[in-house]
Amino acid sequence: MGYDNNNIFAKILRGEMPAVKVYEDDATLAFLDVMPQAPGHTLVIPKVGAENLYDLPVEAGAAVFRTVQKLAPAVRDAMGADGIMLNQFNGPAAGQTVFHFHVHIVPRFDDVPLRRHSGQMEDSALLEEQAEKIRARL
Ligand code: 5GP
Numbered sequence: 001m002g003y004d005n006n007n008i009f010a011k012i013l014r015g016e017m018p019a020v021k022v023y024e025d026d027a028t029l030a031f032l033d034v035m036p037q038a039p040g041h042t043l044v045i046p047k048v049g050a051e052n053l054y055d056l057p058v059e060a061g062a063a064v065f066r067t068v069q070k071l072a073p074a075v076r077d078a079m080g081a082d083g084i085m086l087n088q089f090n091g092p093a094a095g096q097t098v099f100h101f102h103v104h105i106v107p108r109f110d111d112v113p114l115r116r117h118s119g120q121m122e123d124s125a126l127l128e129e130q131a132e133k134i135r136a137r138l
Pocket of ligand 1: 008019036088095096
């Protein structure tokens with residue numbers, strides 16, 4: 001099989017699909033999940049075409065984690081979250097649905113259950129509002 005250049009995140013990277021972006025540098029892009037499991041659910045992706053952890057170059061993994069560490073406190077504070085959960089899925093059996101490596105930054109709130117993974121589309125105006133709050137803390 002190998003990496004499919006037409007996956008949705010590759011299209012977002014090429015600017016062929018819209019995304020509510022919160023951060024970008026030479027090696028990574030971060031944007032809000034359109035079907036968030038919690039308010040402020042953010043995805044961080046490398047700019048290289050890697051399907052999952054197994055084919056991700058080490059340098060790209062380091063760059064992704066650098067961005068995750070930069071964003072996590074900003075997402076937490078912007079959303080007023082009690083905690084931050086990181087998720088990263090490899091293969092359909094593990095829950096991966098988009099085959100471009102990504103790390104989920106998911107805000108958690110005391111006693112609030114997560115919404116369903118890949119559940120409901122969020123209102124785009126609300127996503128823009130949340131992204132603005134996150135960007136303001138970077
Ligand atoms: P996975 O299951 O592969 O770890 O997660 C893929 C994530 O991407 C899901 O949480 C899903 O809601 C999100 N997602 C799927 N399609 C799009 C899209 O077109 N744009 C954005 N921003 N997120 C997407």
